[in-house]
Amino acid sequence: MSLPIAWSSDLIGTATRHGNRLAVHDGADAQLTFAQLCQRAHNLAAYLINLGVKLGDCVASCLPNGIDAVWVSYGIKICGAAETPLSWRYTLEELAWCHHLSQFKDVVTQTGRENDWKELGVHALLCKDIPTTPTRLLPRIEQQAWGRMLFTSGTTGKPKAIVYTHGQRWQGEQMQKAHLPWIPNVSDKILLMTPYIHGASLIAFAWLDHGASLILLDGVELEKVKKHIYDPALKAIFAPPTVLAKLCAEFQGQIFPHIQCVFTGTQPLPPALYQKALAIFGPVVRITYGKSECVNPITILTPEQTHAFYTQDVVHAGACVGWPPSGVEIKIEPQTQNNDDDTTEFKQGEIWLRAQQMSLGLIDANGLRMHEPDSWHSTGDLGYIDSIGRVMLTGRIADVIKTGGYRVNPGEIESVLADLPNTSAMCVTSLPSEYWGEVIVAVAESEDLSWVDAAKQKLETISRHKQPRIFFHFKTLPRNPQGKVSRKQVSAHILKTHTVSEGAHPVLQAL
Numbered sequence: 001m002s003l004p005i006a007w008s009s010d011l012i013g014t015a016t017r018h019g020n021r022l023a024v025h026d027g028a029d030a031q032l033t034f035a036q037l038c039q040r041a042h043n044l045a046a047y048l049i050n051l052g053v054k055l056g057d058c059v060a061s062c063l064p065n066g067i068d069a070v071w072v073s074y075g076i077k078i079c080g081a082a083e084t085p086l087s088w089r090y091t092l093e094e095l096a097w098c099h100h101l102s103q104f105k106d107v108v109t110q111t112g113r114e115n116d117w118k119e120l121g122v123h124a125l126l127c128k129d130i131p132t133t134p135t136r137l138l139p140r141i142e143q144q145a146w147g148r149m150l151f152t153s154g155t156t157g158k159p160k161a162i163v164y165t166h167g168q169r170w171q172g173e174q175m176q177k178a179h180l181p182w183i184p185n186v187s188d189k190i191l192l193m194t195p196y197i198h199g200a201s202l203i204a205f206a207w208l209d210h211g212a213s214l215i216l217l218d219g220v221e222l223e224k225v226k227k228h229i230y231d232p233a234l235k236a237i238f239a240p241p242t243v244l245a246k247l248c249a250e251f252q253g254q255i256f257p258h259i260q261c262v263f264t265g266t267q268p269l270p271p272a273l274y275q276k277a278l279a280i281f282g283p284v285v286r287i288t289y290g291k292s293e294c295v296n297p298i299t300i301l302t303p304e305q306t307h308a309f310y311t312q313d314v315v316h317a318g319a320c321v322g323w324p325p326s327g328v329e330i331k332i333e334p335q336t337q338n339n340d341d342d343t344t345e346f347k348q349g350e351i352w353l354r355a356q357q358m359s360l361g362l363i364d365a366n367g368l369r370m371h372e373p374d375s376w377h378s379t380g381d382l383g384y385i386d387s388i389g390r391v392m393l394t395g396r397i398a399d400v401i402k403t404g405g406y407r408v409n410p411g412e413i414e415s416v417l418a419d420l421p422n423t424s425a426m427c428v429t430s431l432p433s434e435y436w437g438e439v440i441v442a443v444a445e446s447e448d449l450s451w452v453d454a455a456k457q458k459l460e461t462i463s464r465h466k467q468p469r470i471f472f473h474f475k476t477l478p479r480n481p482q483g484k485v486s487r488k489q490v491s492a493h494i495l496k497t498h499t500v501s502e503g504a505h506p507v508l509q510a511l
Contacts, residue, residue: 002143004139005142005143005166005167005170006140007080007138007140008137008139008140010209011038011042011074012135017034018186019035021033022213023070024213025067025214025216026216027224027225027227027228032067032070032071037070037071038074038135039132040075041071041078042078042133042138043075043131043132043133044130046079046133047130048075048081053079054080055141055142056082056145056146057081057082058084059079059081059082059106059108060098060106060107061073061086061108062088062107063109063110063196064088065193065195065196065217065219066216066218067216070214073201076108077169078138079138080141080145082146083148083149084098084148085197086098087195092119095120098151098161101151101161101363101364102161104122107122107124107125108127110126110128143167144165144166146164146360147164147166147169147170148163149162149164149363150164152292152293153292158365160364161362161363161364162293162359162362168358168359168360172295172357173206173209175296175325175327175356175357176205176295177210179297179325180207181286181302182261183210184212184236185210186211187233188207188233189212189213189231189235189236190207190213190234191228191229191234191236191237192216192217193217193221193238193243194238196216199238199240200216203238203263204216215234220243220246222246222250229251229256229259230256231258232258233258234258235258236260236261236262237259238262238264239262239263241266241270244262244264244269245273245276245424245425248276248280249424251280255282260284261286261303262277262281263286263288264288265287265288265289265321268319269285269287270415270418270419271310272418272419273419274310275310283303283304285303285306285307286301286303287301287321288300288301289321289391291379292359293359294355295357298321298324298330298353299323301320301322302322316386317392317394317412317415318383318394319394320390320392321391321393322390324355327355327356327357328353329354329355330351330352330353331351332347332348332350334347334349335382335397346387347385348383348384349382350382350397351391351393353376353379354374358371381395381397382395382400382409383395394409394411395409395410395411401429401430401438402437403436403437403438403439403465408465410429410487411428413459413468414426414428416458416462417455417459421454422447422448422450422451423446424445424446425444425485426445427443427444427477428440428441429443431494431495432500433500435503435504435506436469439469440467441468441469441470441472441491442470443471443472443477445473445476445477446473446474446475447475448473449471449472455468470500470508474490477490498510498511499511
């Protein structure tokens with residue numbers, strides 16, 4: 001029989017041990033001690049319970065990164081509700097879709113979006129209006145109650161709501177703590193810059209449980225980064241590749257020996273970017289693989305293993321994300337392919353997994369779909385397992401481009417085009433064509449097309465049918481609220497102003 005989870009007791013115990021030590025800093029002026037974190041979380045929990053929120057009810061939060069995001073997350077969790085975090089940057093249409101799926105009645109938020117919630121018929125609780133009450137120990141929470149609802153990035157369609165029970169949430173948090181590269185000391189700090197509602201919060205829970213502190217920025221705010229990155233107490237940074245690229249560009253030529261780990265993931269890490277990070281931080285980059293449906297860590301590549309992979313004589317195709325930890329199983333289901341030149345020695349296909357921290361199920365336009373107990377989960381990711389058991393990602397099934405009778409992974413092409421001059425990011429997508437089926441398009445985040453000649457030279461290393469036939473640029477590539485470039489949005493933005501000519505040699509024509 002599964003024992004209930006003592007969320008409230010755990011938080012009170014942490015606050016008792018660490019009291020007035022710094023828990024969260026926003027990089028500027030706002031900060032929160034462990035005692036204040038515990039107090040505010042219990043204030044909110046008591047308020048929600050008095051409002052009639054019951055075990056497993058969905059309660060949303062919609063907040064920018066900052067100290068409020070942290071204590072609100074704890075408050076919703078310890079009262080036994082299903083925390084439903086929403087991006088502060090969601091449009092009204094996106095908020096409406098998330099509300100449609102999860103049907104929350106209350107949202108904890110800040111001033112500035114009251115009209116949006118009024119239009120959606122949702123009761124908005126402003127952080128500044130939560131009353132202070134004496135902290136009291138709250139009941140333990142039954143493991144099977146709904147405990148968190150996360151939304152997928154929506155890069156291949158409308159977001160889906162992923163449901164976790166409190167028991168599954170607890171299991172995921174323990175996995176995070178068990179696989180930190182070291183046990184954080186109470187004086188250790190970590191710098192977080194990505195949306196708190198996703199990966200940043202998972203690391204934050206593990207970090208705070210050890211009495212260490214967070215510096216939580218609302219994006220890559222470089223002036224604030226500069227105030228903290230030289231602090232010897234700053235031991236770790238969470239920086240997915242898009243964030244890491246900005247840090248490497250800003251701090252090129254500098255060295256930070258006090259940084260013991262750069263956590264990365266969410267997107268493949270290009271070899272050229274690893275070399276830049278190596279020069280600045282040393283061999284401290286750790287890679288993990290996670291999904292909204294099964295939180296990190298699904299696989300882990302330690303800093304030592306990461307360094308060994310990226311400094312070998314031949315770097316194999318695909319993004320290496322390491323080995324699954326105990327409690328996670330991976331298998332490859334082959335896909336039907338007709339790439340005549342595919343000479344990869346390993347069996348490639350879709351990655352399936354099952355794990356202790358797997359979610360309960362998902363909600364989409366068709367309603368709730370539960371995962372079968374002990375069943376395998378289709379990730380939608382393509383990849384293979386190499387000769388020593390590492391998982392190698394090669395793309396997404398939904399992103400596969402069908403062109404001229406071939407199936408092409410855009411991620412493979414993006415890896416070839418990584419680190420081009422005069423570009424800050426690269427996206428390979430497709431546009432519809434009667435002649436080709438789909439035309440491959442390389443789109444750079446750049447001021448102009450000065451990078452194209454260098455791109456064509458690099459592309460000579462891959463088969464002709466995989467080479468883009470059209471080159472384009474945007475000053476800023478469209479991204480979703482999680483900061484990921486959306487191939488679907490990139491294609492749509494191009495077609496707003498251009499059309500593709502038909503025939504063997506397609507070109508873009510302005511409308």
